[in-house]
Amino acid sequence: MDNKVVFAALERACEDIISVTRAPSGSPHGAVASRLVACMRQIQEHARALEPVVGGFIAVFHHYDFDEQTPGNGYRTLVKVGVTSAFFRADHNASEMEAYCSALCQLRALLHLAQRLISDNGFGQLYSLQDTDLSSRFVQEYSSMHKACFYGRCLGFQFSPALRPFLQTVVISMVSYGETYGKQHSGLGMAALSLLTSGKYVIDPELRGAEFERITQNLDMQFWKSFWNLTESGLLTVGRVKSSLTDSQIDPSLTTTVLPPIAHWGPGPVHVRLLSYELREGQDSEELQALSRTDPPPISVSHLPWVQKQPHSPWLLIHFHGGGFVAQTSKSHENYLRSWSKELSMPILSVDYSLSPEAPFPRALEECFYAYCWALNNCHLLGSTAERVCLAGDSAGGNLCITVSMKAMCSGIRVPDGLMAAYPATLLTTDASPSRLLTLIDPLLPLGVLTKCLNAYAGEDCQPMQPAGGSNAPSSLGRDTAVLLSDLTQGASNWIQSFLDPTRTSGGARSLSSQQRVAQRDKTPRTVADTSASYCGGTVDYPEGFEPLRSQCPAFVSPTSCPIIRNPFVSPLLAPSELLRGLPPVYIASALDALLDDSVMFAKKLRDMGQPVTLTVVEDLPHGFLSLSQLAKETELASGVCMEQIRKIFQQENLTLCSVQTPKA
Template identity: 45%
Template sequence: MLYMIFKELHSVMDDNIVFYKQQNSTETTQRCVKLFSRVKDLARLLEPMLKSFSEFYHVFDFDVDTPGNGYRSLTKVVYFTRFRKERKAMKMEVYCSALEQLSVMVSFAWRLLNANPKGQLFFKDDQALSVAFVDEYFHMKRACFYGRSLPYCDLCFIGVAAGSLLSSGKYAMDPELCGEKFEEITKDINVQLLKGFWNITETEALAAIAKISSVPVHVNKEISFLPESFTLPLTSTTSQYLTVPVPLTYSGRAPIQMRLISHKLLEGQESQELNNLVKSSGTSAKAERKLKKDLAPKSKHLVVHFHGGGFVAHTSKSHEPYLKSWARDLGIPILSVDYSLSPETPFPRALEECFYAYCWALKNCSMLGWTGDYVCLAGDSAGGNLCLTVSLRAAACGIRIPDGIMAAYPATLLKATPLPSRLLATFDLLLPLSVLMKCLGAYTGKAKHYSWRDTGLLFICISLLTNVWFKTKCSF
């Protein structure tokens, strides 16, 4: 057995050495030739020693029925290290599958490039391609991207894929199974499960750790009050006003929740008017009395913050650490809005509450420790979307628009329009496109349902010259 294995190894190494020596001499080909020669040398060294081991296996076995000892183990280690061809084949199959999926994405990108006018990135005209983009690309098999071909995924998603610590071991040992499980979970994930997973950062344990490691601030007040309509002057004329409506969609009149963060206690933040609205304060009454003696003047600037979380998760609580750092580094107050989440209260409830909170801040600048001079909206992901939509609504209503917007990776083009960058979402690890669409479906109140079918996907790129069948999903 060992003789045949080493004979085959020598033959394969000789063939590879001849092949690479015939190629153009580069650093890579020279390294390959050196590597294969080294393997041959090691094989010549190992073969006689392992052969001698085989002659004495039985001497050191526990008994006839228990063939086991260190010599056998050493031989098996060498065997599995060098000669597990089925493992190599499995690895090649996974990479081949990944290459096939990448070919589909490149084909879509190739068609986009040729169908669009020169220099046009956004795709507008061919509705058929948008349908193909959803029906084929959006639901192609993605397990190959989450397993062996991307080794760092193994540990990243064991917890998500396994569901429990007791069963996570099998996913750690089997990259293909881990990839398939992750694809299965993210493909048909329940929004409530997604909310629970993303809201892990909202738990008391993690919040306590974040509080210890975050920057200390003097003001961290949770504000809650039942909204009442009020007026704001229009920017075009001082004689006309806009009546800011109370958010009523879906859940009716409900408390507006916000968090005021400031590194120092600013003038106005100690007012009884504000304290009447405070649900919870991170500062004791004794500490507040001490801080009142060192009141800082009002800030000329205010940041109104809308947190991210795919419209379905998070509150200002889990975003506190970086907001506290902003408050210290910028020396300004920050008002973070805890808007209602989907799918319980879909669009436009969150927009209504964020717009109301922005208008309320303009109206009540004094109690926030702000002079009313400059205001900036800030938000990430879903929060970035709300920054833009609140600003658009303010402009449409004719009231003051923010002096600046800091929208980090905002969700803007919410249609299933094919774009080159969106093709990469096939194997996005943090936010797969299927998860993103679940969030958008929950926010818009128009979640789609899918059923399985087998369908053929023709590679669009002419150079491929072949049809490849995939197991995909289609929307009805």
């Protein structure tokens, strides 16, 4: 849609609402009418200021794309989000309009910050990796800016409408869980308390947004690990790999010894899970069952005479899960892995590497590399001949796909035939970029959470803030309790919304009064110095007369300053050419999230080196869309696109392989 048409239509809509919103000053509706008119005036002001800014970005943002066929970068996304917001819920009541006005104000500030980036960075560059002052100012500004408006009534407006109920459930579950976190309750008791507290967050979006902002900015890493591990219930299959490996597939006379993972606490087992839609040769072998730690043991095929055993597949997919290096296991990703195994008729080995902060870099990389080497040597146990091997992973797992391949090249080990990295983390820093600005509005990957994960992986020794209640909560709940909690929260959300008038303002006299005060306060421009004594403002010069809304609980974001962050095996975007030259074909799928510019810049770097690389930017989907593949048609299609790229890697005719030397015991 033409941006001029959008802003002209918004101007007319505001004028129309102002012209018909008239009530006698003494009437019960007079205060509401005044609020609505004031909102319309502010929206007009923001829109008039935004129109030339958006036009300026539209004129240049194509210079930052990967190529003409792949339009995507953080500047494009910011413009799209800004224009989309022009009509988000523009026909609702005064409370809706106040929330919308706050969101538009903050988006205006983001686009101003993007203007600073585009003028300070080099032409066509999405990052300024040398300008630490620019990144520091970005982090400082982010820390003070109000974000709650994006987690209440405007939650997920930038994503596909089909995903918004899911996002609402996640946010309500998180703030409800935050109230009980650290208190001494059984798993069932915690689920019941979360049900009781979730209702008020459904009824009162402003309260939900404020509480979610508080949680995402300042609760400790253990809370995040605990919440995102709710659906975990332990491993079904655990393998212990041996200390040296041999691959008879290539040349048994050429060997390299691969040591077991030793970082931080010495040698230990590597945990893996095997997923296969069909039972294949080797998968029911006594040798494989001896490696399993399931209880009860795996059922022997002899007990299932009707099961027809299939021959070895020529393909093998090795998967590294996401979770910010700090949370989740392969179980969190089963939904799309099972689909891929069925559709591609191949086994999948998913690695459950050790998590940070207990196991910072390089433990996860060592374990993933070791599991990769073990799989090459023991593919016959996995139901594969490994004629074609592909690595796949999302987010942190995408990072590990790239770095494992780099480590294989450096070690003289067979390089995989291709990589499929979904929204990979290739730059583990807080360096400013346009897509990093999106962390202000992203409920799944706020900057405060992102930096906690990155610092944990780097091994930064920080003292976490203790949650209310004093004691640490357990790292996870049982699977049944977690499912119950999720179902109860979703049920509460659906039940309450089924009888609430959607135009009704916040419920509860006390909450409404509190939120009215917040709304009134937020409508008054404030200086940076007014927000908190802990914030040393003045980092950004906004246009005269404009100031973004400030948070009442500023974030304490620790910049990623540890030298390890710039290790090429941590941030492959910073790797020298000699470490990247020789990588197999790389397929990258990115989304509307903070890591978009990482993907664009990494793909450009590979392309400029002559390395085979493909980048796809999916629209209107958040970070983690693979794990949401069963929630909406859009996420299912995106998962299917990733699967088809894996198929292409397996079916490629001309393989370019580095010389492979494999270990011999």
